[in-house]
Amino acid sequence: MRKTLLTIVLAVLCTPLFANTSLTDGFITGNPEIGTINAMTFGPENILFIGDSQGAQIVAIDMSTAPKATNEKLNIPDVELLLSELLGADSDQLQIIDMVVNPANQNIYIGAQHSSGKSVLFVVNNNSLEMVPLQSVSYTATDVSNAVTAEAKDRRGRSLRKWAISDLKYANGHVMVSGLSNAEFASTFRSIPFPFTQQQDASSLEIYHAAHGKYETASPIKAFTTTQINNESHLIASYTCTPLVVFPLSELKSGAHTKGRTVAELGNWNTPLDIIEMEKEGARYILMANTNRALMKIKVADIESFGNSLTTRVTERADTAGVDFINLPFVNVQQLDKLNDTEFVFIQREASGKLALKTSSNRWL
Amino acid sequence: MNAQSPRFSFASDTLTLKKANGSKKTPFTVYKGAYTTIDQTIHKKAILGEYTQNETTINFIPLLPFQKNSDYTVIYGNEVFPFTIALNPSYKKLAxxxxxxxxxxxxxxxxxxxxxxxxxxxxxxxxxxxxxxxxxxxxxxxxxxxxxxxxxxxxxxxxxxxxxxxxxxxxxxxxxxxxxxxxxxxxxxxxxxxxxxxxxxxxxxxxxxxxxxxxxNADRKKPSITSWELQPPLANTKDLLVITYKESLDYGSLQNNLQIITASGNIIAGDFTILSNQNSILFKPLNVWNKETYILKCKPIIEDLSGNNLERLFDQDVTTKKMAPILERSFRVE
Missing domain, CATH: 2.60.40.1220 (Immunoglobulin-like)
Structure with a gap:
């Protein structure tokens, strides 16, 4: 008996020392009731974050039990046809909303939306798409409804407002979310600590950007990523009105009027879709997919060396201004993510009109 | 065209098969498109959905409802049944x-x-x-x-x-x-x-x-609520408060950014109706108005048609001095 008691006491005393803490510890199994998939990103430990505008929530799903897909010779020549067949709907009723790669196993996930508003998650496997059911998953979620001004409804009780999540990233223990409002031309950017807590820091940020030092606009951020610039964590964000802007993450404080510094203008009528970072031979590059421009490549070292003159008027080049960027020979790239250290995966509208999923090596960097 | 088989029935969200006596056939598959032979579907993916069954029927519930006036095909064993779900002729079209x-x-x-x-x-x-x-x-x-x-x-x-x-x-x-x-x-x-x-x-x-x-010409002025006209209702009524203004304002930014409060700050329950195309806003109180002074409170993000809001211009000149916006108007109910 005494031995048993000693064992129990020792076990209790030792538990904290041996317990593995995981970011998924507080996850529950069930249905996260995802309304729409608007943006996705992977964090550490196989955690997939989904931005759900309709449900006004960010959902974190543990994907660690998902089997590794077979993605050799990756090439789907007509993703729209495949989706149309699987969902039984015309292509113009379907849209690919986002594509992300799990860095832990290179599984590629695609979020698609039907015009009815229903979203479906797929994983790429053997050059086809397999549906990923979300009715029973290990997950946690946080409410982002206070990012939206309380519901306004018209006389028939219809909701008129919309806060659409435009991009989502995980960095430094935070989930960062940008959003567009259908009512105000304003910036909504939130940085939410993860694991999610009840006492959430209502870190809704006022983010502005200045046009060459004179005019500033509370413009919405469209797409962003995080990277190290001069050994400090920065947000690289692109706006709906073309500038590419950098902020130190340390300046993103709740309630602060944070002004980003413009490093480049990306050209007229162009909204960035995805921004990723790739590395080659010790040099780091930002790759950016855009609605109306080719895939752009920017050397991070150029942004770093541009640092001293960010607040002054930049010299204009042809159609854009700021740091040099190179247009890569990939046009109409609609989705982009890093597949592994040497390859990126992308979905491209080809000259034939077909939407193809392909990969490319970093020889272009 | 509906299926040639009396065993199938079709609706937007369910495809039902009546089981034949003693039938142990595997469930059917459904494809988008009109096909006449099984060979034509070999390289096609079947539509995703759930199968349920009871003693007499096997049901297929597609992940998304079948589209109206579109062609689909059921493959059941060696049989091929094309079908469509017709649009109701009285369907009210989008406007x-x-x-x-x-x-x-x-x-x-x-x-x-x-x-x-x-x-x-x-x-x-x-x-x-x-x-x-x-x-x-x-x-x-x-x-x-x-x-x-x-x-x-x-x-x-x-x-x-x-x-x-x-x-x-x-x-x-x-x-x-x-x-x-x-x-x-x-x-x-x-x-x-x-x-x-x-x-x-x-x-x-x-x-x-x-x-x-x-x-x-371009509008480079912030809108101001000081020129808004407020027509106060009568006390002891639930009459509308009518607000009119001259400069057109942005419809979306007026939604939910207005409030009526008492002088002591209590919120008056009621509904706003935004008639931005008529340059007016109506407020219908839930309870009767008292004989007292009320305040119309506006959020600074109310915009004009050029994105200038009560607080700042769309593209604010950072070299100019910022002025605190006027966000409240009081009115007396008698």
């Missing part, structure tokens, strides 16, 4: 009920429209159906509206926000300097929304929508 603003004139730095539809729209590729025409020569204005891959549609799916390309509206940005504003003063334009824009069932509109307007 545009209101455009905000619908004024004949907008400033050259005008920022956004809201299009109110009669029912939820298909947001996919919605910009392919919307163009801005210069009425002088009937040509399309190049790159006028900002295409967002996730269009800004209200949660109920009926209100679409259209942004004039903001890079060209903001002073000193490259596109503004090289190309100028999208809209040129004294010119006349037509917003055209073609009838191929569809609803969520995939059914297009009945007809094109056109709205013509002319352009005035």
């Amino acid at each position: 545009i009920t209101t455009l905000y603003p619908n004024t004949d004139t907008v400033p050259s730095n005008f920022l956004k429209w809201y299009v109110q539809f009669s029912k939820p729209i298909n947001p996919t590729k919605v910009y392919d159906h919307i163009t801005l025409i210069n009425n002088r020569d009937g040509t399309e204005v190049d790159r006028a509206l900002l295409p967002l891959e996730t269009p800004l549609v209200s949660d109920d799916g009926t209100l679409l926000t259209l942004w004039i390309e903001p890079g060209r509206q903001k002073r000193d940005l490259g596109p503004n300097k090289r190309l100028g504003e999208v809209l040129i003063p004294n010119e006349s334009y037509t917003l055209l929304i073609d009838k191929n824009l569809k609803d969520r069932q995939g059914i297009p509109m009945e007809m094109d929508f056109k709205h013509s307007f002319t352009i005035s």
Whole structure:
């Protein structure tokens, strides 16, 4: 008996020392009731974050039990046809909303939306798409409804407002979310600590950007990523009105009027879709997919060396201004993510009109 | 055309097979498209959905409802059954009920429209159906509206926000300097929304929508509530408070950004009706008005048609001194 008691006491005393803490510890199994998939990103430990505008929530799903897909010779020549067949709907009723790669196993996930508003998650496997059911998953979620001004409804009780999540990233223990409002031309950017807590820091940020030092606009951020610039964590964000802007993450404080510094203008009528970072031979590059421009490549070292003159008027080049960027020979790239250290995966509208999923090596960097 | 087999019945959200006596056949598969032989479907993917069964039927519930007037095919053993779900002839087609603003004139730095539809729209590729025409020569204005891959549609799916390309509206940005504003003063334009824009069932509109307007000079002034006219209701009634104003304001930004409070700060329950196309706002109280002084309280993000709000210009000159905005107006109920 005494031995048993000693064992129990020792076990209790030792538990904290041996317990593995995981970011998924507080996850529950069930249905996260995802309304729409608007943006996705992977964090550490196989955690997939989904931005759900309709449900006004960010959902974190543990994907660690998902089997590794077979993605050799990756090439789907007509993703729209495949989706149309699987969902039984015309292509113009379907849209690919986002594509992300799990860095832990290179599984590629695609979020698609039907015009009815229903979203479906797929994983790429053997050059086809397999549906990923979300009715029973290990997950946690946080409410982002206070990012939206309380519901306004018209006389028939219809909701008129919309806060659409435009991009989502995980960095430094935070989930960062940008959003567009259908009512105000304003910036909504939130940085939410993860694991999610009840006492959430209502870190809704006022983010502005200045046009060459004179005019500033509370413009919405469209797409962003995080990277190290001069050994400090920065947000690289692109706006709906073309500038590419950098902020130190340390300046993103709740309630602060944070002004980003413009490093480049990306050209007229162009909204960035995805921004990723790739590395080659010790040099780091930002790759950016855009609605109306080719895939752009920017050397991070150029942004770093541009640092001293960010607040002054930049010299204009042809159609854009700021740091040099190179247009890569990939046009109409609609989705982009890093597949592994040497390859990126992308979905491209080809000259034939077909939407193809392909990969490319970093020889272009 | 419905299936040739009496054993199948079809609805938008279910396909039902009556089991033959003692039948142990594997469930059927359903494909998008009209096929006459099994060979034609060999390289096709079957539609995703769930199968359920009871003693007499096997049911297939597709992940998404079958589209109306579209071809599908069931493969059951060696049998092939093409089918369609017909659209109800009395189906009410999608229409545009209101455009905000619908004024004949907008400033050259005008920022956004809201299009109110009669029912939820298909947001996919919605910009392919919307163009801005210069009425002088009937040509399309190049790159006028900002295409967002996730269009800004209200949660109920009926209100679409259209942004004039903001890079060209903001002073000193490259596109503004090289190309100028999208809209040129004294010119006349037509917003055209073609009838191929569809609803969520995939059914297009009945007809094109056109709205013509002319352009005035840029608006570089913040709106102000000091010039708003408030017509106070009578005490002991539930009469409307009527607010009118001269400068047109942005429909979306007026939603939910207004409040009526008492002098001591208590919120008055009631409903606002935003009649931005008539330059007026109505407030209907839930309870009767008392004989006292009330305050109309506005949030600073209320905008005019050019994105200038009560607090700041769309493109604020950072070298000018900021003034605190006036956000409250009091009125006396007698």
